[in-house]
Amino acid sequence: MSFDFTQTPEAFAQALLGATLTVEGVGGVIVETEAYDRDDPASHAFPGPTARNAVMFGPPGHAYVYRIYGMHYCVNVVCGPRLGGAVLIRALRPTEGLAVMRRRRGLEDERALCSGPGKLCQALAVDMVQNGLLLTAPPFRLTPATETPPIAVGPRIGITKAAERPWRFGWAGSPYLSRRFP
């Protein structure tokens, strides 16, 4: 069993739920994602290729990392049948390297370690060094879900354009989400 990175971002975002993502052996199970498409006003790919989004226009299966608000990072999985698609990883259920993640985050509460795109990058120590790296090779490890979790759907968070598209997906009922679903 393996990933099909050429699925549409909308489909792949759901396939990623339940998968395990680690960096240097630290990470957990993906419980929340968002899809971004090439022809999507909310996507970094929308304006076309630039220095920042170059990885989105490269081969699928690689990590697109960007800095946001001057102090946080977010990771995406590049995917899709054509260039410019990606899935934002928004939350994990921490399972590996809990002690390391607690130290990096300066927190005890397991539920808060990776419950947001910026939080999980801090917990897994993801920054621009990982931008463009293949997600199925070290330091990353990305293994498919063994079973399909119950999926919740809702509008994406923190965007102003195309805000009505229901392209946020989550493991229904998980206590490790960045926010609850409507």
Place this chain on the structure above:
DNA sequence: ATGACGATGCACT
């Protein structure tokens, strides 16, 4: 419980 705000850096117009 929900909402406002400031921190902080850089890509893009």
Place this chain on the structure above:
DNA sequence: GTGCATCGTCATG
């Protein structure tokens, strides 16, 4: 100069 795919803290109901 503007605007962020955010987070933590503080305030108010």
